[in-house]
Amino acid sequence: MSRFKPEKDKKIGDKYILKEFLGDGSYGYVWKAMRLEDGEVVALKIPKKQESGDKVLKEGSKLQGHTHPHIIDIKWMGRVNGVFVIEMEYFESHTLAEEIREYGTIKPRLFSNLYDIFFQVLDAVEFMHSLKVCHGDIKPANILLSEKVKITDFGTSRLIEDLFIETIGEGTCGFIAPEVVSSQKRYLSSDIYSLGALLYFLLTGKKVYEGLVQVINDTPYKKPCEINSNIPKKVEEVILKALTRDPDERYSTVEKLRRDLEVAISSEDKEGTVESYSFEISEHSWLEEVGKLYKEEKWQEAERFLLQQKVNGVGPDLKLHLAYVQYKQENFYNSLDILEDIEINRIEGIRQDNFEEELYFLKAKVYVALREYEKALQLYENLSMLNSDLKYKYRWAITNGLNGNLDRAIKLLEEVNQEEPGQLIVLKKLAYAYHQKKDYNKARGYFKYVSKLVPDDRGVQEKLEMYDKFLN
Known part of the structure; x- marks a missing residue:
């Protein structure tokens, strides 16, 4: 299930019923809901892209089990009948x-x-x-x-x-x-x-x-x-x-x-006031404007807009965005040429490390698209060594699989699963990797786990039916 469309009075498994729409952000919808087992009113955050749910608020998840009077409690997060939700305290406000x-x-x-x-x-x-x-x-x-x-x-x-x-x-x-x-x-x-x-x-x-x-x-x-x-x-x-x-x-x-x-x-007795507040943006920079086009996935329009900005000079930030829109349009060689032309030393010192990391991450994805797996592997390995974010190790694993290094891919995926257990996308990759390796017992074990998380995944059910037929 890649997308889930919430609506009033819709049940999520036997755990929640949605009651009132509260808000809509870039990550997901927020609904007032009732927990069916005890009738408690809670707030549910439901990711718009369900496949991204398992990139599960890595920071926020550390707050589970901790309460504070000035922090919205995270009560639980996980999948209910395949739908990823984050259950939070409902705070009338x-x-x-x-x-x-x-x-x-x-x-x-x-x-x-x-x-x-x-x-x-x-x-x-x-x-x-x-x-x-x-x-x-x-x-x-x-x-x-x-x-x-x-x-x-x-x-x-x-x-x-x-x-x-x-x-x-x-x-x-x-x-x-x-x-x-x-x-x-x-x-x-x-x-x-x-x-x-x-x-x-x-x-x-x-x-x-x-x-x-x-x-x-x-x-x-x-x-x-x-x-x-x-x-x-x-x-x-x-x-x-x-x-x-x-x-x-x-x-x-x-x-x-x-x-x-x-x-x-x-040290001051003076009590002041503020005349008024303003959220109005007096200057729409190219970053804000192109960001709107990204959200609407208007990649050609974004490219035309970015090229118009070149009259003011082409700095590293603009080049990185130009490379990005070329990648999104599958113009991979154009993207790579632009990335190769970026001068990191023109970026302000306090931003260089992060900028360089994002540049190499995009370049690795371009190399994968071009099937230059060895170059992508080197970049993902370096990024994994420098950064604890498991997205790099996960992509390093997948690229090993694409390059025919199945044992290495499985080893890295197992490490990701140990460090952040229960991520659906990782479990599915492990299941298919073991199936490809013809280790069907391990593959069946992972597919069974996946089936509990997403019971309506027909591909997973077909694999389990096949194992039941031939392995028993």
């Missing part, structure tokens, strides 16, 4: 972004209220960091307001397979750390930057940056006090330190940020 859109401000707009909201977010992020969990997408749309503040949507940005399809508009571009733009990586230090950007927004009503190109280009921005003179200078100093471009020069921990902010607030 609205987002900070929704409040601003409706009223044009945050109520009340006194600094004391804004600090209260921010400190509750700090509490949540500090707890996550104590578990070595990075949120990765701190922004008003992920901050829920009710009688208390809670944060949600941790780690979902890691689930976007195509690296350039970014959350745009009111969201990520105004709060993302520069070192992780156009990257699936997130760090604890990038959360510190996002916290600084959030406090800047709360106290000024403006975002630090309006677009991703401004973030990349280190465009000068107004200091907080230049926008709102009510902001104490010591508070401004805290914000600017959190927003330091070099991650090593930011606050090293949320605790240190909190301590300095508490001191800065206590």
